[in-house]
Amino acid sequence: MPVLVSNRSLDTLLSLLIPALVLLHLVVAPYTKVEESFNIQAAHDVLVYGTPTSNIYHKLSTTYDHFTFSGAVPRTFVGPVFLAAFAQPVVALVGFQHAQFVVRAILGFWNAACLHVFARNLGRAYGPGVARWYILLQASQFHIIFYASRTLPNVFAFGLTTLAFSFLLPNPSNPKSTPRRQRLSISMFVFAAAIFRSEVALLLATTVLHLLVLPELSVERVVFPFAVSFLTALATSVPIDSYFWQRPVWPELWGFYYNVVQGSASNWGVSPRHYYFTSALPRLLVNPLAYTLLIPFSLYHPALRRGASRLAVPTVLFTAIYSLQPHKEARFIFYAVPPLTAAAALSANFFFSRRGRSPLSLLLATVLSLSILASLAASTAMLALSALNYPGGEALSFLRHHLLTSSQPVGGVGGIVPVHADIPSCMTGVTLFGASTASTPAEAAAAAILLTSPNSGSGSGEAAPIHPNSPAQKVVLAFDKTESPASLLVSPSFWSQFTYILTSEPSSIPANQNPSSTPEWKTIAVIPSLNGIHLLRPSDPPTTEDDLISHTHGFAPLVGRWRAVIIWQRWVREMTGGWWIGPRMGEGIFVLRRIAEGEEVGGRKRVGAEVM
Numbered sequence: 366m367p368v369l370v371s372n373r374s375l376d377t378l379l380s381l382l383i384p385a386l387v388l389l390h391l392v393v394a395p396y397t398k399v400e401e402s403f404n405i406q407a408a409h410d411v412l413v414y415g416t417p418t419s420n421i422y423h424k425l426s427t428t429y430d431h432f433t434f435s436g437a438v439p440r441t442f443v444g445p446v447f448l449a450a451f452a453q454p455v456v457a458l459v460g461f462q463h464a465q466f467v468v469r470a471i472l473g474f475w476n477a478a479c480l481h482v483f484a485r486n487l488g489r490a491y492g493p494g495v496a497r498w499y500i501l502l503q504a505s506q507f508h509i510i511f512y513a514s515r516t517l518p519n520v521f522a523f524g525l526t527t528l529a530f531s532f533l534l535p536n537p538s539n540p541k542s543t544p545r546r547q548r549l550s551i552s553m554f555v556f557a558a559a560i561f562r563s564e565v566a567l568l569l570a571t572t573v574l575h576l577l578v579l580p581e582l583s584v585e586r587v588v589f590p591f592a593v594s595f596l597t598a599l600a601t602s603v604p605i606d607s608y609f610w611q612r613p614v615w616p617e618l619w620g621f622y623y624n625v626v627q628g629s630a631s632n633w634g635v636s637p638r639h640y641y642f643t644s645a646l647p648r649l650l651v652n653p654l655a656y657t658l659l660i661p662f663s664l665y666h667p668a669l670r671r672g673a674s675r676l677a678v679p680t681v682l683f684t685a686i687y688s689l690q691p692h693k694e695a696r697f698i699f700y701a702v703p704p705l706t707a708a709a710a711l712s713a714n715f716f717f718s719r720r721g722r723s724p725l726s727l728l729l730a731t732v733l734s735l736s737i738l739a740s741l742a743a744s745t746a747m748l749a750l751s752a753l754n755y756p757g758g759e760a761l762s763f764l765r766h767h768l769l770t771s772s773q774p775v776g777g778v779g780g781i782v783p784v785h786a787d788i789p790s791c792m793t794g795v796t797l798f799g800a801s802t803a804s805t806p807a808e809a810a811a812a813a814i815l816l817t818s819p820n821s822g823s824g825s826g827e828a829a830p831i832h833p834n835s836p837a838q839k840v841v842l843a844f845d846k847t848e849s850p851a852s853l854l855v856s857p858s859f860w861s862q863f864t865y866i867l868t869s870e871p872s873s874i875p876a877n878q879n880p881s882s883t884p885e886w887k888t889i890a891v892i893p894s895l896n897g898i899h900l901l902r903p904s905d906p907p908t909t910e911d912d913l914i915s916h917t918h919g920f921a922p923l924v925g926r927w928r929a930v931i932i933w934q935r936w937v938r939e940m941t942g943g944w945w946i947g948p949r950m951g952e953g954i955f956v957l958r959r960i961a962e963g964e965e966v967g968g969r970k971r972v973g974a975e976v977m
Contacts, residue, residue, distance in 0.1 A: 396758025396794035404516035407445035465798035473514030507744035529553035559598035630692035659709035756953030758794020896951025903943025
């Protein structure tokens with residue numbers, strides 16, 4: 366590892382490291398999971414349909430996704446509104462086909478900017494060496510970089526809490542600014558808690574309590590900024606969210622009541638009280654030295670103790686109290702990662718700056734440097750694995766490309782191609798952005814009007830052929846996400862209305878026992894999903910595409926990133942004499958197409974409703 370010297374070039378390169386990695390993670394894993402769905406769909410709707418000022422309820426309820434899929438509790442539109450506002454000029458420049466990437470990139474760069482402010486203030490408080498080690502430690506962690514661009518409520522709150530912590534760092538060159546920075550910090554915490562995630566209120570409480578005990582803050586200096594920022598946050602959230610939900614609502618109050626007061630969060634699972642400390646935090650920090658050596662040493666050493674306690678005590682106390690909540694997820698404590706990483710950076714800089722004093726110091730500095738490289742390698746492996754876990758997004762991307770490049774008629778009514786996506790597809794990457802074939806928001810809005818018009822029924826009328834490459838015709842995907850009732854999903858007439866199906870269980874589609882009412886289906890693509898890690902020995906057979914296509918309705922190509930995995934596995938096994946440890950394929954999403962009239966399948970030709 367090169368010697369960390371204080372110069373502008375090195376600091377500039379390091380300042381670009383985190384945003385570059387955030388962008389890389391977005392490029393490698395551009396699809397979304399179900400936890401991100403509300404905000405990504407809401408950003409789509411705001412960007413495409415705007416904010417009507419007349420006949421508001423009708424226009425919102427017939428176009429916006431949350432009126433159909435409202436979720437357990439209302440969620441705020443504040444984040445999606447801001448993302449759509451900043452994305453609009455960029456999308457106009459690059460095209461609507463890149464809109465989801467643009468929206469996520471804006472959020473990712475915002476969080477990267479907040480981390481940069483935190484690192485800069487850390488360097489101002491404790492020296493440039495600490496800031497550099499913080500950047501290296503933070504950049505080599507997987508979860509924060511990976512999730513920085515993901516539209517989770519916690520990620521919207523993360524940037525604000527990171528700024529809040531940065532304002533609390535000392536400024537030796539201007540100590541008179543401390544009261545102003547404390548007010549800004551309280552405001553950031555309050556906005557994050559009142560608008561995005563209510564658990565941030567607990568983090569605010571532990572932080573303020575620690576400052577009162579030090580004492581570096583008085584109660585009088587807490588009340589006024591808290592009251593002003595709280596009222597401002599309410600004045601922001603309530604009008605915006607009441608408009609979009611078309612009823613008076615403060616979403617985070619609903620979420621707090623549902624998850625905490627009613628205890629409904631436990632419906633999504635319960636973890637032991639030690640989970641955050643024994644599982645979540647070690648995984649978030651990645652580098653084992655961070656939590657076994659660096660943070661404890663920072664809290665122990667007299668020269669580092671005051672700075673480390675300022676960073677670590679409020680977050681550890683927050684995590685300990687929050688552990689009383691039965692339902693736990695690592696993303697609920699994202700806010701603790703930057704200050705804990707900064708506490709580790711204090712020790713890392715301490716050890717590295719003394720590397721020439723003794724052989725033991727040099728050894729420790731070398732181990733620290735190697736641990737950064739090892740953490741970065743581990744994070745890279747986690748990114749590669751995570752990118753394989755979005756079969757729904759890959760299936761949708763394939764379908765769009767198939768429809769837009771096909772030289773054959775694809776079927777449909779009046780330019781509309783009806784598609785059904787099942788629950789696993791929607792949970793692993795199917796979004797409104799991905800379903801759109803429009804090149805501008807105006808085209809997407811026009812397509813929505815077409816879909817909701819009285820004559821656009823996806824299952825009615827004659828299936829007039831659509832030629833995607835014809836300039837006079839534009840393919841419009843009409844997505845159906847029906848989940849229930851079960852009696853409907855086993856009805857042949859239900860499936861007869863679709864031209865394409867994205868499904869994880871092709872066998873669940875009713876068999877063609879009555880050709881006059883049930884169409885035949887052909888699998889045109891298979892997108893596997895990640896099914897853990899496995900070890901192959903020299904005696905084990907290689908993984909091939911046949912391992913998956915044997916379960917489909919006849920031969921179908923394997924598409925997506927798994928083709929590269931198979932090629933990589935073959936090369937590695939050749940180099941290692943047959944050994945391999947890596948991702949294991951599982952059945953993911955199958956893309957089914959209705960057999961067209963006159964098309965031969967298995968030696969039989971479809972003529973009208975009959976398969977001859």
